[in-house]
Amino acid sequence: MTTQTTNSRVLSEPSSQFDDAIKTSFLGIRDGKCVYSGMFEKNWRVGDVPHGGYVASCVLNAFRQYFEKRPQTDPVSLNIFFLSKNIIAEFIIEVWSVKDSKKGYALAYAALRQKKIPSQIPIISIDDYNPSDYSEQRIHAITTFGDYATENGLTLLTEPTVPPSRSAFTLKDFSIGNAGLGPLIVWQPDLSYFSTEITPGKPIANHSIAFADGRKPDVWSLPYFADMFYPPPALLGRDTLGGDMWFPTMQMEVQFKSVPVGRDMVCAFKSRHIINGRFDVDGELWDEEGTLVATTRHQCLIVPWSRNSSIPARL
């Protein structure tokens, strides 16, 4: 493995806004763990916090590099646990093996860590990495990688859900929670589930979504799209929720089903069970051709918006 630095990668590779933002650079090996550094970009935020799906794709990008020299180069599943609020600043991701395999599936862990007072410049050398400085573990992740080309056996879709019809979608600015990422995506939700001034909505978030700069969806962006929604309970409206709320994710899982093709995604998310402020989100993601490419399940909380930011949710 070679040491990539942030600068060399920026200068040598054409890139998209998303690829720039999820960039994680391999620094070297420390205590048996592969160490990557990166930087949460302020544009990919909701309120004061980096967007959870964006964080998940940063982690998957470290896993991608970890596995690219191994027999398993394709993501099969990703489980992310959010331990504490990420800060829009530099971070370190440590990746190490859970299970190696010559032909079968392999599993690896990741821990995303930040300093108590992180800087705005990622470190570029393993010599600058002092693990005790990065005392705040923000994320625990575990992934399974495989080789799609060697997977074989029965294929049978039973009761497959059909992607929601695009005719229900309306182009809208993604402006919830003082989000910085509105201009980065083309978002077309089904507004019929949204609350109005007189009626509550339903916790069903269907939409099409694409990167604004034309970058095509691929497996590496699926964790982002798997969390990139108007939180379904938010659609109930402020009156039902009792004010402006934040919907932090405790944990999320992505199961990778197919490689997306085309320019955009059609997604359906639903929160069927909201119990004492804790809720689930079940989601399905289809590519432009209507092929199911991923499923996702989250567990999240409804908490006052002030837990995210001192700046009001609605400016």
Place this chain on the structure above:
Amino acid sequence: MTTQTTNSRVLSEPSSQFDDAIKTSFLGIRDGKCVYSGMFEKNWRVGDVPHGGYVASCVLNAFRQYFEKRPQTDPVSLNIFFLSKNIIAEFIIEVWSVKDSKKGYALAYAALRQKKIPSQIPIISIDDYNPSDYSEQRIHAITTFGDYATENGLTLLTEPTVPPSRSAFTLKDFSIGNAGLGPLIVWQPDLSYFSTEITPGKPIANHSIAFADGRKPDVWSLPYFADMFYPPPALLGRDTLGGDMWFPTMQMEVQFKSVPVGRDMVCAFKSRHIINGRFDVDGELWDEEGTLVATTRHQCLIVPWSRNSSIPARL
């Protein structure tokens, strides 16, 4: 913490078959990790392998003891990753903290390890525990615990699924895959989805289930019930599958929703997406009163039965 030994617990506590089988005894602390020992009982097997949901409840039982002196005593979620085939023999579970919390949710890891050639007697003292002997990691698990009494906020069930009607259920012996656990449960599946000699079935496994000895379901047995099903793709039948198959679980998640009451459970499991021999299972579990107590999602494989056992699946 005190050191519990296997014997003291057997002698001092009234117990059920399930509680005896999931017993994990705290040995002490080694390298900052709490160490528990236990033994996979041969009756709780499918083929040559301990049943996956039974394994999951063994792990949760270690977590239960780990958290019983902490502010969080209630399981909120459990994610289990199966790394290699468990052997019906003794095991060690190491548990350590991912995130402590005074009032909020706390997370912990577990690693279940066995010796390359394990014995049939669990160790009963930390002095007998040599980590390098337990070289085979079988399970990685991560759990979130909380305090149900302090969870508060909105409760709203949107499009809740209704438990399948008991009128469709028929009492049957659970005899798939040379399972040893048939006599341990009262199992009443909906046979209408099963294959017949002339038609394939559907990968939908609905049933009621109870412990044969009358032990009531509780949160600690939910991981068992969340995996204790006729694998939905098995219902398609041998002709569709191309022979006798094993359906090992790669990973499973349980989200805990409510504390079960009553004597039995009603459960619905479905494999909607079988793609190149890899499939998901979505499940919902209700208690006797029809309250949703847990959801589960799995990722599993379809492999030839010979990967489990040299003894044919159908004797």
